[in-house]
Amino acid sequence: MRLLIKAGRVVDPANKIDAVTDILIEDNKIALVDEQIKIDTDLTIEAQGKIVMPGIIDMHVHLREPGREDKETVASGTAAALRGGVTTLLAMPNTTPAIDNPQTAALLKEIINRTAQAGVLLAGAITKDRLGKELVDIPSLKKVGVVALSDDGSSVDSDELMFMALKRAKREGILIICHSEDKGLSAQGVVNLGLTSTRLGLRGISCESEYKRVERDIKLAEKAGAAVHIAHVSCRKSVDIIAKAKQRGVRVTAETAPHYFTFTEEAVLGYDTNMKMNPPLRSLDDLAAIKEALHEGIIDVIASDHAPHTENEKEIEFVRAEFGVVGLQTELSAAVSELIEPGILGWPGLVEKLSVNPARILGLKKGSLCVGSDADLVVVDPQRVWQVGKEALVSRSKNSAFLGKVLKGRVEYTIYNGKVVYARSA
Amino acid sequence: MVWTRKDLLGLEDLSKEELELILATADSFKEVSSREIKKVPALRGKTVVNLFYEPSTRTRVSFEIAAKRLSADVINIATETSSVQKGETLIDTGTNIQALKADIIVMRHNYSGAAAMLARHLNISVVNAGDGWHEHPTQALLDIFTLKEKLGRIDGLKVSIIGDIAHSRVARSNIWGLTKLGAEVTVCAPPMLIPPAIEQMGVVVTHGIDEALQHADAVNVLRMQFERDTEGAFPRQLEYFKSFGITQERLSKAKKDIIVMHPGPLNRGVEISSEVADGINSVILEQVTNGIAVRMAVLFLVSQGHDKKYETTN
Ligand SMILES: [Zn+2]
């Protein structure tokens, strides 16, 4: 099987390439990157005016399987991933049951082998049942292929336990991902604390509940000498803390999600439950800080925090509605609209956030288009404008914050493991 | 000025002109209640459903009387008799009421934003009779109507709102309505009961009751709710009365003809002394009377409105 992608703008920052060139794929590897490749092929994609980039590696996805297949499955979630240009994703372990032991991990692995349409990596929990009481057995989870640990949805409250987790993770060479939230401080809040919570008459979630825990998690990682990754950074103070830690040489990386650089708390003013997520949408100043941090490289990664919920869980009173939004199919377009268009990131910078850095942080041999690497690629039309509608979302859940929004940039082809697994038809 | 809204969800959304239109309409309806036959045919053949997820006899009765004086048919649904407890969603309840061809739902709900959500999913009118801590627009409208009746204007008045501002829908609606109409609003409470960034809603914040009363033309005393934790509530009530209770002594240092309002029901000896509640500055019973006219105006106006502002995308 030979596939040629002709004359696209190849953006491959891992190899310092940003040039119009051809790419030849043979079987599941990249065989040649060169101008004007002339060879017989099974399929040729004409990519003039298009961006050709490594497949997106989304470090933060909730696939809901096992346990909540009504929200999402490995099959439906990975189908959504491919449409969004995501070829590899990290599945969060807050399933029912949680991925906190090798048996459950193996069960999920089996489902993935059978039904996944894109690459799925496993994150395991840090503590059993994500209760923050007892650490999981890391070596046994590693053995079945778990590549990172997170209690996402919760933070490990005990400093001692978190420190121990970080020390063991360091010993085992596994990454810990922190959902940094002090639930004592965010107590039952549902929107950003401040004028918005006051206007809406809702309990607020302070920035403090986030940055204090970011500060703690970094401090413990520093003490343990462990690597730590901060999930879904939403506010300026968290950014400042991460920036300072990086300056001191702490092994900290950070991610944000598209909704934090697209919307502010103002979007919640109509009680739209598709604007309800945790951490919440913040102020304009926080949004500006997130954009600056992406520009300056303080935030390393853009990940969707794809969190599917059924209509029954979202189309209800704001206080009762679940936190979270789907995002696999809109993350690239949101980034083009909000980061490329206003010049906050260039294409190489964006590809670093979406592919190169996640690969590096997770220790994957991906995110690069050099000869011999895995043939996971995306062809993007950077100019194409589209309006997000429920009908375009193939996730089982339609709880997108971007519904009705017009975005720029659209995935034309997704190539995974050398095969065209998605070609846009509408 | 033509009314276009099918719903009344809060005063935050309304323009000054819309507020004035409601007040003027209420003014013209007020006289109906003093007739021998207290009825006009304005809503004849229309059905108003009072959907109450929280018990509130006062507000419910006031809406019921208002609807009946407009010749509407009225149905009351309270939580204990509805299918709410069987787990029906609010939207399902709403669409069922719509399918029964009701014209207006008047809803009281314990969650902020419930009225907005319902309105977004229905073509019939929704009137917010109080949602969580968010808004209680008709209460604020009747407060404002009473003030205007007493003092002839709202523009330039100094109005102080005393009490649990953080958890008060009455406070929020009053703040929006009064500031839009040009009043200077002060809110007064212990720091714990002042919500964050409220100054940005255009009010002055004070923690001193005397300061709040000093230059005020009117004071709106909120009901203090200590019910949530009965343990230790009594000393806290006394403590509150000592620091923030409206007494004749405190009032003696205020403007002589200061107007005293209270949305009811009264907690005598907690936020207000009986002497003040029953005294010459109090307009508490007039507020109750004016509530009918204001709610008649609101029901009448929303029945004329048919915007589809809240229609969802997709
Ligand atoms: Zn999280």
Ligand SMILES: [Zn+2]
């Ligand atoms: Zn998450």
